Every structure is written in structure tokens, then in C-alpha cells.
Amino acid sequence: MPEFSHSAHWGAFRARWEGDTLQVLPHPADPNPSPVLQNIPSALRNRARVAAPAVRRSWWEGGPGPRDRGRDEEFLEVGWDEVLDRLAAEVRRVHAGHGPAAVYGGSYGWASAGRFHHAQGQIHRFLSMSGGYTQSVNTYSGGAAEVLLPHVLGPFEPVTRSVVTWDQVAAHTDTVLAFGGMALKNSTVGSGGVSRHVERGAMGAAHRRGARFVLVSPLRPDLPPEVDARWLAPEPGTDAALMIGLAHTLVAEDLHDRAFLARHCAGWETYAATLRDADWAAGICGIPADEIRALARRLAAGRTLITVSQSLQRAEHGEQPVWAGLALAAMLGQIGLPGGGFVYGLGSLAQYGRVPNAVPVPTLARRPNPIRSYIPVARVADMLLNPGALYQYNGEDHVYPDVRLVWWCGGNPFHHHQDLTRLRRAFGRPDTVVVHESVWTATARHADVVLPATTTLEREDIGAAGTDSLIVAMKPVAAPFGQARDDHAIFAALAGRLGFGERFTEGRTPREWLEHLWDRTRKGLADKGFPAPDFDEFWAAGELLLPPGPDDGGMLAAFRNGGRPLYTESGKIQIASEEIASYGYDDCPGHPAWIPPTEPPTREHPLWLVSNQPATRLHSQLDFGATSAEAKVDGREVMRIHPSDARVRGITDGDVVRLHNARGACLAAARVTDEIRAGVVQLPTGAWYTPLSDEDPTCVHGNPNVLTRDVGSSRLAQGCTGQLTTVQVSRYEGAPPPVDAHRPPRIVPAADARPE
Template sequence: MLCGRLSGMDELPYFCGKDCGGDACPLLAEIENGRVIGMRHNPAAGRWIRACGKGMREGQVHHSPHRILTPLIRNGPRGSGSFKQASWDEALSLIAERLGEINARGAKTLCISSAGATGAVHNTEVLSRRFFNCVGGGVFVSGSYSNNAAHYALSRMFGGSLGESGFDAETIAWSNLIVLWGANPLEARLGAELPARLVEAARRKVRIIVIDPRNSPSARALGAEWVAIKPATDSVLAYAILHEMLHHPDFDMEYVQKRADGFEKLAAFVEGQNDGVPKSPQWAEYICGVPAGSIRSLAALWFEARPVMLIPGYSIQRTRYGEEPFRLMAALQLASRNSGLRGASTGSLNNRLPGVRVAKMPDLSDRANTPSVPVLRWPDAVLEPERHGTGPIEAIYAAGSNFLIQGADVRKNMRAFERVSFSVCHELFLTPTARWSDVVLPAADAFEKADIGIPWAGRYVLYRPRIFEPRGLARSDYSIFAELAERMGAVDRFSEGKSEDEWLEQFIRASEIPDPEEFRKTGIYIAGGEPRAGLEGFFSDPERNPLATATGRIIFESPLWEKSPPWTEELGPKEPSSAPGRKEEAPEDPVFQLLTCKVSRFVHSQRGAWPESTRGARIHMNPEDMRQLGLQDRQAIELRNARGNLQGRTHADSGLRQGVLWTEEGLWDPPVNILTDTEGTAESASCIMHGIEVRLRPIPQESSGHS
């Protein structure tokens, strides 16, 4: 049903509001007779800020016949997908009663909500936290699956100045060399503006180098030079480049020492003063697979081609020592005096810059006194609460997330859902997490909610009106939580007497947007200002512009620099520890390193509108590996490690280093996280989802699935 008096043909501003690396991309929805008939770029956004193909398919999601349109209550075994339809009164009464009973017993509800929907008002993670903080508290997850290890390292290096360490995408116009290190930004987006700026740089013949185990879609589209590194050895290559930089005639230790503390320890480690092993290109070649001559050339380029735009991707920190690569990204930029230059980067995450000032929903958290667990270990908190200090957890509540398969160790996640006495999920589609829940509530989609779009990166914000009334019995997450809060005696604190539309108007008035009516009309406000290089003032004059750290400078420290040999064995990929009852693999099965890659067509596991896309793993292999093993294209194979096994079909891929496989993350059946574990990275317990050691064997008969 159309909202207001909208009828006939119209175009309205729209953004998806998905946690995809764009978060708010400017679109116009073409509406005719109550249906979305097309999506196109919003011209008010100009040339550079662009949506991706996922946004262009949003109408298909809205009108999908597979959407959940009524509350569901489980009437079969968990995971069976057997539910009965229920009224809102029945579903909400059940939830309020069960959560109240759990609170009364002194037990906890684990909130595993995430930003399945983003925005100033309708951010699902924020609304979930706000609700539980109003009704007696819960246990929350800390960090993210996206960039937790990177954030851990960078926040300790840049302190309170981390939020100024990124770069504006438009500064790429000044770059002489672009290095995409594990980054695939045309597919795994890092903001809505960066892809167009990179394409323009390629058109101008700026040299682009991609360091990655696969020749990614971004690398191919940009005509980049491919450095085919072994998975999980990015730190080794970075050490070797830094080793060369330390001996380069343009290296200036005095310059570095004025801007960093602890760099001398890193330099001593790289020179081999600790362990007698210089981290030279010759040393690195065998470990990371990049020829020593290429490493020397890269190090020289870093000085010769200034400004160098180094863009690290999230993949390099999803490994056992995932914190280390981001320390080294910052070290390379500092040592080569690229940091602070327009057209270069600090080596930090690109979006760490202030955006447009806009108010947004507070979650009411008292973080100092709120129990939380690392997001990777949420199932461990359910199964072993005493180890995590949470107290007993008797319920799981999920809104805007599909953690059952997006989280590591799917088997353990299932055991966690089996352990609790109650579980709730807000969803558009019957995802694996929804199938394992006791109550599933139909959530409104982006066409059915008005909001302000806050982008992943950039100095702009978007507006989206409510275009349609919710389909069926669907409701917005705000509406669901407000009614639950009312039933649990906390509505005044949750809503503060405001509807979602009143919150939206309050946030617009409290923002820096100068003309709210123009903002609503065009759907976008773009702030002006000079293009920003991260921490430009600090790097040009560190005494006058100190960082918000204990010393006013970048702080370099790492537990790896104190390790004794043979520590290098620990930097590579590691097979997950043994699982109970799992037999060792046959020694003749060859070992490969598996990458789990994001693909452009979907936001992680948000695939419910296209059920066929949720099934069937394509396992990409180098053709020479296939030839040596006697495998044919599209042949059934099985990957196995101590955690489980995954079956799929081969897909010949010449843009992949030998010894490496990749398959897309986000599949429902089989879920690749059947092969990962919750041990996490060494320092921050962040996810390890790249460089996973697996054994491969052909499957003689037609079969697919996992165990």
C-alpha cells in the first residue's frame, strides 16, 4: 500500500541502509501503481557517490513472495522451519512473558543483533540495545565480524585520534600510486565514493598494485598489477618491505621518532636484533611467495611514487595474527613519509574521519557496567557462561543479524540455540537463524521506514521517506520494541513519548543540515570543505598538533616483536583445533588454504529474496591444481578439517594462486563457517575466516551439503 496520497508514477529518494560498506547510497525509486518498477542513481548526489547493483535490485527484495508477513511461533524441532502463524498480540505476549520470567530468575538474554538495517532511527543493533537497557539489561556482543582486529590495533596506535586517521576518497586525484592490499573495494565496498574514484584513477593511468592471493574483480576491472601473495602472510611481506625501507637513502629515523614511540622496537625486530633473523626479502620470499626482487621494487616504489595511497582491506586482519598487518600498514606509510600527504593514507581504515553532524538514536548503554562478550565468542558465552562472567544465559534475541551461519563454528552456534530456553528473531525472510528461533517477527523493510542515511564514509547524509505501508502484518523494529517495552513497563524510557517519525524530525532539526525541506526533496545533503588527508596537521607539525595518545605520538607495540624463533611458523594459516569425535584426515588428501570472500551480488547472507542463491557452494581452484589432481570443472569435491566438512563443485579460476581455494561467504547451505572456529585472533579474539587450512577430496557420487 502506498503512503499518503502517492499514486500513479513517481520518483522518490531512497537508500538501502544495509551494512554493506556503503550503508547509505543515493538512489531514486521509480514507483508506479503501488510497485517499484525501477531503481536509478539519484542525480542530486553528483558523479562520484554511487550505489551498487544490490541497491538496483531492492525492488525485488520488497516485492519478494518469500518475505515473512505474519508473526510465527515454532511448533516443531528447532531448525526444522516448522512454525504456526500467530497474531501480534499472541507473539508479543509470549515474548514479554518469557523475557520477564528470565529477568525474574536473575538469568540473562544474549542480544546478538547487528546492523542489518542502518540509519539514524532504525539501526537494528542500536534499537535492540536500547530496548534491553530499558527492560532490565542483557548481555551484548562487543566488536564486529568486519574489522575488529584492525580496530583493536589502530585504536592502540592512534588513541583518541583514530577518528581522524582516514582519508576522503576525492584525495585519490593526487595519488601517484595506489596499493590495494587485500582490498577489493569495487566488490566489497569501502564507501559509496571510493569505487568511482578508483575507476577514474585507472582511466588516468595511475599505477595500481593489488596484493592478494587472488586476482580480484577489483584488480581485473582496474587493470591492476597483481602480486599473488600466500594467504595469511601479509605481515611477512610488510616486514620485508619495511626492512628495505630502513636501508633506503630517503629513510629518516629522526622524522619517524618525532611522530612515533616504539618504532625502534619494530625496526630492531625487522633487522633481526632480537632473534638473529633479519626480515629481509630473501627471508620473506619462501614464506609469502613473493619474489625477493619484487619486494625490493615495492619498497623503492613507496618512496619514489609519493604520494602513495595504501588501502588495506579487511581480509588481511581475518587471520591468526590479524592485528599485526594494520600496525605494519601504518608503519610503512610513516617510514616512507606518505602519512599526512594528500593522495596518500595513514594506513588506517579509510572511513575514520568525521562525517556530517547528525543526531541519531542513543542506545542508553552504560558500557562500563554492561556485560558483553566478543562477538566471535557469543556461542561460548551461552555454553560456558562461567568462563565469560555473564551469568546464566537463557535466551537469545536477534534483530538484523544471521549469526547462526555468519558466526564462526556453525555446529557450536546450533548447540547454543539448543541450550537456551527461548529465542526470538526479527526478519524479512526465514533465514537459518530464524529457523532456529522460537518466535519470528516480520520486520518492515527499507521502503516501509523513513530515515536518515549515514554513510560508511563521506561527508553527506541521505533522506528516505516511507514509500509504502508495511506489507502484510510487518512492523518496523522500532514499533516492535516500543510495544514490547510497553508490555514490560518500560515504554516511557524506550520511546520517550515519541513515535519513530517524531524521532526522525527531531534528528533532522538537531543536525547541521541547513535546509530540511530541500533535504527531504532531493534526498541528500553534501557538506563542503577541503579534501582531507588523515591527521595532516599532526604529520606536518607533531609538536603543535599532538595525537590524543599517552605520548601525543603514534604508539607502536606488538607481542610478536618479543617472541623467540621459530615464531614465523605461527604467522601462516592454522587449521582449527581438533573437535571431539572428529577423525584425523587421510594423509593423502592434499591441503589447501581456503578464503571466504564477499561477493558483489549480496550483503553477506541477505539472500532470502532469491532462494536459489542460498544453496550450492562453488569452490574456485587454480586450473593447474585441478589438472594435477585430475579434477574436472564443476566436479563434486569435499573440503574437510577438524570442525566439519563442506561439499561443493569446482570452478576453474586462473586468477587464483596455486594452493589456494575460495568460496563465497553468506551461503545458507552449505555455510562455509562450518569450517571455522571461535578461538579467534591472538590479541583481540577477532574472527579468522581467511587462510583456513582444509583437506580436499573428490566425491564419487552426486552429493552436496555439510556435516
């Protein structure tokens, strides 16, 4: 049987049919392939697939308008022409009556590793050409850091992706102080695909050379066991306090690099005046003061790398541990050295810690939005619920637009967002909610119009990432399911109805678009003197290795070695920032600080809940796949709890438990383990939101975002705070309700789907 080259965000692979069974084989060059690939075979013909355009009955029959968009309402199966005609008319109505800012274009970019059928690129192209829209900025994963780091270090991508590489860690680093860890489950995933998972090998090589790893996290598995990490488990949310205590010890024992601070940093004196000692830090974070002092001495005794994971800044005041970690590294004077200094996010994504390719990869250029209307991505429920309300963001005052049409393509906010009961209320306010989806996610279940989209396995594309050398010709493995169409085809048909079809397609078929995008890479190869195959040669070969660029430390090494200024207010590393101080935000002052949480544990909700990324899927993608399903217990997501916390609650391994707080409740299966800090429970995100009913929002499947808070990290960044919240946990008594998370809604056949 023929093999097809293909790529997913968790790995390049080969696919072939053996009878009616799809076999997925990791790329032979991958030293540590992801088990998440085995979610793919069950995706093609799963019962959760959207087979035809489906419309909520109340919208089809009653027209646009606010409504309770519950999961339980019946959908009607309609024809493509009918639904596209309706949607084109809805775009015209909203633009004419409310202006283009009343259209919100939601997408989150993880729909496909392919660069042409990239959901964000397609929806933004369509909505820009239609006249404009309200868009989102930043991400749920890194929202706080994405705003902070440009103020204090430089543009986000250049100062995070390739300044410290895994090769440097393997060769040069003596101590890795990993705040939040570098869990292999996270570096499994990379936008655009990843051909070689090198993280485990690099950490192992560093350990064998004698490097010491120190893990600061409530979860022991946040570093792989083979690196024999020293595990420090502070009170969640207190990393900034620990960093401040370490910084004080460096000053008290004259272990800081005064020359580096004077030459390369601004605001040191301001921050130094606020430092508190290790005893103060110990009282907050729970790590003994003597251990804090000993760790500070270790940091100053060799080449030290301080990493801050994305998880730390997905919390209230999430800017602070990132900033305090940068300040701590600056005090050691090693920023810009190979394998030393500071790096944000190393281990959080596969594309971090790798050198960029020497030539550009094929990408669909994003068209500029003709209007200036945007929100931080994690403020979508605020926007929908509070049109006209004032909010602050990054030093400016903004007003939420009055959104009437929500168009979601390539994302699942009922996974990403917090306080899902509140999000459901927010989804009830617009006149129309449109979703492109291949499967019946919770977001699709809460939409008015669901347009069936193909999966990556059902279309041609090019898989590529700017920091992965393998570029893949993604060849279709199967015909589209049911009436599914790719997003480009859907938007092209709508654009034709709205009068800009030729501008949208530029007269190209999808294959011709791939040839057009390939020209950028071919030209880059030719200009640098490398073999430059034309598109047909590349497509026949199935893949191509691109030459790597230099592993030279990027802009931070250039800053250190040549004095090239940074793009900050002083041109230096901002240990304190007069600009941020001028904003007057008490939740993000002008220097790193530990700020107490506004919702600490209480007698009613005594446990911290860590809702981190899952190990068996990407976010909520392919939750119904084999790898994801095998990790559940009777179809329910697994919650981890320390033996001492389980004992006092009468919980044993495998019990169904109820997690609850003032916002909501969910059920999960208990896993009792000493690999978690006492006083902390952990439940990963990504289980499809499955409320008991529209009247009872208890999620029977185990989605922690029924419990998390929908508040911004601070007024500076307004980032997501979904990593931490407080809960109570109790053993569920009686027979638990069944889990049927992946069942489609009731759908009336097309013959009966005519408006009255």
C-alpha cells in the first residue's frame, strides 16, 4: 500500500491504509516521537464528525438575535447554497447596521500544521477583505509574557525562540533552574509540525555531562525522571517571591555581577531597594530559607540557565515571575552566553530552543485589518457581555465593541477559555455565532451555524515551521467526510456572494496556491546557493530538509557582545521600567514584585487546582482519539491528588470525585500520587465540556475550566489566568452520571429543514 507524507502539530508522520484501517507511523528521523500521533487514525470517520451544514432551529426559523444557545437544542441539516446565502446576507446586515467592528473573527491557529489551510490565515483574509472586523491579539498560552517582554527585553519572538538552544544546554549549561519545569508533554507540540523531538535527548546529554537540574513546580513530572532533578515544590503562585529571596541572597553575599548590571541593565537600583530576604520568601513559598540561600550560591557557581515556563504566567499577576526570573538571570550576568542567562518558554513548545531555518518557509501572508478594533484574546467573554465598557490594556484605555456576529474558525473557546458558565452566557448575547468545525466540539454545540470543515488528512497542504528543518508535502489520505469543505473553499464561496471572490482567490486553485507559496522557499534556497527544487519535484519527493541558520544566540548575544541596543525604553534590559510605572497599575508595578493572590485557599475551598496542558492530546484536539481515551477512567478525565489530601477525604485511587467552587463543578477520576505537592490537585484541560444538562452546568467529563476564573493577569497584559484556582474536592457518592461527550446533537434531516 502507498505511504503518504503528512504532518501534525505533534509530529511529522507517514500514513497508509491496511484494508479499512489507517496506520500512522512516526517519521523515521524522530528520536522521541509523540504518542499523541495515535489519536489520528480514529479521527477520520468518528461519530463526532460534522457531516453536513447544520443550523440551530431557533436561528433558522426565528432569524438572528440573542438567544440561549444551549447544547440541547435541535439542529437542522441544510444545503450549502442555502446556508451560504443566509450567511452572506448576515454579513451585509451587520456591516450596514452596526459596522465592521461588530464582527468578531475568532481563531486560535492550531487547526492544521499546513501553512495554506491555516485557519487563522483564511478567516482573517476573508474578514479583512469584507471590510474589517474585531480581532484578537496575543494568546492564551503566553498572553502576559507577550506584552511584558517587549517592554523589558525585546520583541517576543526574537527573545524567546532561539536565543538559547537545546544544543547549547547539552554542551554548556551547568545548572538549569526550571520554574514551572520543562515537561516533555508540552514540547511534543509545535506549530507547523515537528520532525525531531530533541528535548529529552538534550536534557539527558546535559545531565550525563554533569549539569544539575532544579525543578520548581508543584508537579514532579514537569521534568523527565532521567535528569534526576532536585524537586522544590513551593506554594503555587509564589515563584516571584522565591526569585526575590534568591536575588536578595546574591546581593547579601556579593554574588551578583555588578559590571553586567551597570553596563547592560536599567532600573537595577529601583529593584534592589525592594528586595526581601530568604526568610521572608520562605514564609510565603514554603521552601526553607537555608535551601533558598544554598540554591542562590549554586546559581552563581557556574553557567546557569533560568527558565520560566508558560504555565507560570497563565495566572493572576503572571507577568511577575517572568520579570523576576529575568532580573535574577541579569544579576548573574550570563544573559547572551551560550546555554546561560534567561529564556522564557523553553520546553513549553517544540519550536523553542531550536535555530531558525536559513530560508523562509511557505506561509499565507496575513492581510492587514482595515479597521483598528481588537481585544486581548482572553477577554472575549468580557467583550460580549459588556459592549461599550472601558478597560485598560498595555498603557491605554480601550472600549469593548458591540459585537453582533461571532465567526469562529479553527479554535475551541469552550476549551481555551475560563469560567465556562460565564462564557455560555456570553455566547448568548450576539445575534449570530458561526463555527467552522470538523467535529462536534462544545463550541460547535453552542453555535447557530456549523459548517463542516475537512481535516488535514482530507486535503493538500505544506507542513512547515520556521525552526524545523523538515518541510512536508501533506498529501490527502482520504476523501472529505460527508459534505465537508476546506475553509478556503467556504470563504471563497462566501466572498463570491459578497462581491470579492476573485480578489479572495486571486484566480488560484488550492494546488496553485501551494505552488505560489512554494516559490518563496525555492527563491530563498536559490539565493543562498542551495539546491532549489521546483514545486513538482518537491511534491514528488514528499519532503525536503532546509538548511539551518547559525546557533549564535540571536539578538541577546549580539546585545551582549556588540552593544547592539535592545528595543526597550533604554535600549537595555529593564529590571525596572519607568514606562510601566507610569501606567499606574497596582496589579503590575514598575518592577518585579510578589503580589498576593486575590483568591487564596479558604476553609470552603482549601486546595489549589493546577489546570495544565494534557499529555494525551493537543489542547482539546482529538479528545476522542485512542491515546486520549486510554488515559481516562470510564471515559472521565483523571485528577491527581496527594495521599494526605485523599486520606482526609476518604478518596481512594479510581474513585469518582467532585471538584467544586463558587463558579461551578466537575467530576473526575482520582489518581492518588505523591508526585504532587500536598494541598494541590491537578486536572488537565481539554476534556470536552459536557454539562449534565442546560440547567445543570456540572461537567461530567472533567473540564477544569468550569472552575477557573475569567479575569486578566493584570491591567498591563490582560492575559489568561486559567492555570490556578482554588477548589474543594469530595468523593462522589452514588452512581455517577454517564459520559457521552462526543455525541453529536439532535439533527433533523435536510428534507425537513426548511424555514417556516
